[in-house]
Amino acid sequence: xxxxSIMILxxxxxxxxxxxxxxxxxxxxxxxxxxxxxxxxxxxxSESAQGWGAYAEGGYYFLPRIAVGLFASYNTNNExxxxxxxxxxxxxxxxxMYHSLYQIPFxxxxxxxxTWTKFEPYVEAKLGANYADxxxxxxxxxxxxxxxxxxxxxxxxxxxxxxxRSNFGFQFALYYSYATNRSAAFGVDGINNCGFKLGLSF
Amino acid sequence: xKMRRILLIITALLAxxxxxxxxxxxxxxxxxxxxxxxxxDTDFSVYSTFIVADSMFVMNSGNSGYVSEDDDSEVREILxxxxxxxxxxxxxxxxxxxxxxxxxxxxYLEQMHQSVDFVPGPYWWWDYPGYWSPxxxxxYYGGWAPYSYPVSYxxxxxxxxxxxxxLTPLTGDEEADSEVRLSVxxxxxxxxxxxxxxxxxxxxxxxxxxxFAQSPQLAK
Numbered sequence: 001x002x003x004x005s006i007m008i009l010x011x012x013x014x015x016x017x018x019x020x021x022x023x024x025x026x027x028x029x030x031x032x033x034x035x036x037x038x039x040x041x042x043x044x045x046s047e048s049a050q051g052w053g054a055y056a057e058g059g060y061y062f063l064p065r066i067a068v069g070l071f072a073s074y075n076t077n078n079e080x081x082x083x084x085x086x087x088x089x090x091x092x093x094x095x096x097m098y099h100s101l102y103q104i105p106f107x108x109x110x111x112x113x114x115t116w117t118k119f120e121p122y123v124e125a126k127l128g129a130n131y132a133d134x135x136x137x138x139x140x141x142x143x144x145x146x147x148x149x150x151x152x153x154x155x156x157x158x159x160x161x162x163x164x165r166s167n168f169g170f171q172f173a174l175y176y177s178y179a180t181n182r183s184a185a186f187g188v189d190g191i192n193n194c195g196f197k198l199g200l201s202f
Numbered sequence: 203x204k205m206r207r208i209l210l211i212i213t214a215l216l217a218x219x220x221x222x223x224x225x226x227x228x229x230x231x232x233x234x235x236x237x238x239x240x241x242x243d244t245d246f247s248v249y250s251t252f253i254v255a256d257s258m259f260v261m262n263s264g265n266s267g268y269v270s271e272d273d274d275s276e277v278r279e280i281l282x283x284x285x286x287x288x289x290x291x292x293x294x295x296x297x298x299x300x301x302x303x304x305x306x307x308x309x310y311l312e313q314m315h316q317s318v319d320f321v322p323g324p325y326w327w328w329d330y331p332g333y334w335s336p337x338x339x340x341x342y343y344g345g346w347a348p349y350s351y352p353v354s355y356x357x358x359x360x361x362x363x364x365x366x367x368x369l370t371p372l373t374g375d376e377e378a379d380s381e382v383r384l385s386v387x388x389x390x391x392x393x394x395x396x397x398x399x400x401x402x403x404x405x406x407x408x409x410x411x412x413x414f415a416q417s418p419q420l421a422k
Contacts, residue, residue: 050223076222078223078225080229080230082231083231083233085412085416087416090239090240090242091237091238091239092237092238092416092417093235093236093237093238094235094236094237094412094416095235095236095393096230096231096233097230098225098227098230100222100224100225137224138230138235139235139393139395139396140235140361140393140395140396
């Protein structure tokens with residue numbers, strides 16, 4: 001068992017490091033930015049799939065296949081809540097409204113690319129913080145809450161660099177994320193996100 | 203060059219981050235928001251009669267005044283809606299303040315912009331110049347501070363404020379009644395900021411009905 005573990009470890013190290021001996025990896029920096037479409041499945045406050053978002057990230061390949069970097073993105077997810085009556089101590093409120101969930105996750109990313117040709121598929125893991133606020137808009141007023149949480153996100157995607165001698169290209173990625181944000185006022189206990197990103201790569 | 207590009211991207215991101223997508227409120231159902239509150243210490247079963255003030259107080263960003271139902275058929279229609287709701291609940295309408303247990307006063311916010319971070323009691327419109335003087339009923343207001351409500355801003359147009367005042371402490375003696383402290387025991391706020399102009403009176407009557415429907419405390 002111990003021997004097997006050592007072999008797996010060695011094979012992993014070889015897979016990660018060996019290609020650097022025989023290949024020119026081009027620019028070690030990468031910068032990606034673009035449009036983000038985000039869904040909030042199962043969210044009790046605002047469950048929707050909408051494209052009101054954007055992202056930017058950049059990193060450095062300290063090994064030919066492995067990069068570390070930073071990321072930030074934002075998304076708004078709005079959901080219409082049909083008219084109903086809310087009864088509370090001393091009164092009641094009858095209205096329809098919009099629930100609006102706004103998120104800004106940011107932090108560090110670790111990327112592994114499978115090739116460094118014109119077409120570069122990759123997998124990525126992100127860790128960081130997630131700012132979120134929840135606004136309930138109705139008539140001439142809004143009630144709101146703001147909160148912070150930890151953020152983790154796996155991602156799979158590719159960058160495509162169609163031009164020779166240029167780092168310019170395009171990016172597409174699918175992601176899932178979970179943030180630990182909580183709002184007692186609005187019944188939010190963690191936020192699941194999934195979606196896709198479409199952008200430019202430099 | 204690389205750093206300049208990075209800075210450009212970060213700057214663009216920060217600029218975009220301000221672009222929170224606020225919902226399109228014109229896509230709501232175009233009806234009134236109906237807010238009601240009541241004094242939890244009041245036993246409404248002790249009341250049996252009511253009177254509705256024969257005028258409506260209209261506020262319009264600095265201009266205000268009372269419009270009598272004798273001069274405006276729409277005012278009469280609105281006040282009649284309150285009379286009908288109270289009668290349906292089992293209260294009896296009387297013709298004089300002296301005979302009434304409850305007095306109802308209705309106000310209309312034609313256009314009012316007021317920035318409010320937090321609304322403590324009593325309501326901010328109670329300080330509005332010319333707003334229903336307690337003297338109209340014979341005493342003065344006191345007691346119940348109705349509610350506090352966190353809001354980010356307030357921009358009220360085409361909204362109605364209605365207050366139900368307990369008149370039972372009044373004796374009919376004008377001099378003695380000037381010292382009587384009156385309480386607002388129920389009120390409603392019909393926010394018409396998003397109300398569409400189509401069939402607006404039907405819409406308003408429906409919201410008046412809703413304000414009573416969601417106040418089971420008033421039922422006899």
